[in-house]
Amino acid sequence: QNVYKWNCGIPGRAKGPWEGGTYALTMEFTEDYPSKPPKCKFVVVSGKPLFHPNIYPSGTVCLSILNEDEDWKPAITIRQILLGIQDLLDNPNAASPAQEEPYRLFSTDKAEYLRRVKKQVSEVAVSAGQATAK
Secondary structure (H helix, E strand, O other): OOOOEEEEEEEOOOOOOOOOOEEEEEEEOOOOOOOOOOEEEEOOEOOEOOOOOOEOOOOEEOOHHHOOOOOOOOOOOHHHHHHHHHHHHHOOOOOOOOOHHHHHHHHHOHHHHHHHHHHHHHHHHHHHHHHHHO
């Protein structure tokens, strides 16, 4: 067991576009925590990164409270981080794009963006069902 690496699940909020899935996320802490924020990264789904404007292709979450040069404060709790990431899923920050295609669709074609999100939600649900069946 590595106490510096946590495996988490971020459930999509009810009535939001990500509803119906729980998204695997790793949190990696350094010995400098809480002076430095943990690195938060979504696990790939069906070989692809999470389809979201603020998630880098690597899965890394782009969120100001996770950036020590922006809004990170040592008083921010793990719970606040996880809730902030959950909120980011439903409320992308168009001012801080991390992945080109989801950003472009979110900005120019919301219906197609939401269709692609729902497609990934169904892939996550299928993956979870397969994992449960094993």
